[in-house]
Amino acid sequence: xxxxxxxxxxxxxxxxxxxxxxxxxxxxxxxxxxxxxxxxxxxxxxxxxxxxxxxxxxxxxxxxxxxxxxxxxxxxxxxxxxxxxxxxxxxxxxxxxxxxxxxxxxxxxxxxxxxxxxxxxxxxxxxxxxxxxxxxxxxxxxxxxxxxxxxxxxxxxxxxxxxxxxxxxxxxxxxxxxxxxxxx
Numbered sequence: 001x002x003x004x005x006x007x008x009x010x011x012x013x014x015x016x017x018x019x020x021x022x023x024x025x026x027x028x029x030x031x032x033x034x035x036x037x038x039x040x041x042x043x044x045x046x047x048x049x050x051x052x053x054x055x056x057x058x059x060x061x062x063x064x065x066x067x068x069x070x071x072x073x074x075x076x077x078x079x080x081x082x083x084x085x086x087x088x089x090x091x092x093x094x095x096x097x098x099x100x101x102x103x104x105x106x107x108x109x110x111x112x113x114x115x116x117x118x119x120x121x122x123x124x125x126x127x128x129x130x131x132x133x134x135x136x137x138x139x140x141x142x143x144x145x146x147x148x149x150x151x152x153x154x155x156x157x158x159x160x161x162x163x164x165x166x167x168x169x170x171x172x173x174x175x176x177x178x179x180x181x182x183x184x
Contacts, residue, residue, distance in 0.1 A: 024053070028067040032075055039154040044114050045161035047088055048107075051096045052169065060096070064088050083125025087118050104166060111162040115155040123147040 024046055031041045050060045068085055072078070091114045098110055123144050126132060133139035 024050075025063055025067050028064075029071045032071040037153050037157075039150045040157040041154075042157070042161040043088070044091060044118060044154070044158045045111065045165055047092050048095045048099060048110055048114060048158075048162055049165050049169075050092055051099045052102065057093065057096055060092050061089050064092060079129040080122060080125035083122050083129070087121040090121070091117060102166070102169075104163075107162050107166045108159060111158040112155055115151065115158045118154060119144075119147055119151040 028043055028046055031043055035041050047060075047064060050063075054060050054063075065085060068081075068088065072081065094114070094117075095110065099106060123146075124140070126147070127135075127140045127143040133143045
């Protein structure tokens with residue numbers, strides 16, 4: 001019975017928004033395959049906009065993990081998955097708190113902040129879980145320095161894709177004023 005109490009609200013939320021959720025999952029999965037520039041993907045932008053579509057944080061977390069696992073099944077699993085997945089879920093939780101009353105300033109600031117959080121946690125994960133750098137403070141610093149080009153492309157892509165999503169949401173809202181977003 002307890003499992004039913006957990007699954008039923010997730011099912012109802014998914015059923016209510018599946019026309020938006022399924023394309024987002026599709027984009028999250030396939031954006032991993034079409035990246036020409038490393039870390040230039042819409043993934044963090046999509047995660048930042050989950051609170052506008054979903055009310056249920058658990059469903060957002062489950063969808064993030066499912067999309068990532070599915071993509072990683074084809075791309076390949078790696079040593080720092082726990083750091084990457086954990087960071088995506090952290091960004092989603094922060095977005096549920098911060099992306100209320102969305103405006104362009106919040107979109108830009110959350111895009112930059114999310115990219116920095118991703119950079120800090122995943123580069124720490126690379127330093128901690130892989131044998132690429134010595135397990136010293138200088139090794140950690142070297143790891144962070146080596147990650148700067150990835151931070152630049154991730155920040156740029158997140159700002160571009162988040163701005164695009166924000167503009168699309170505004171256009172859709174003008175066309176369909178009856179449309180209500182979850183956190184607005």
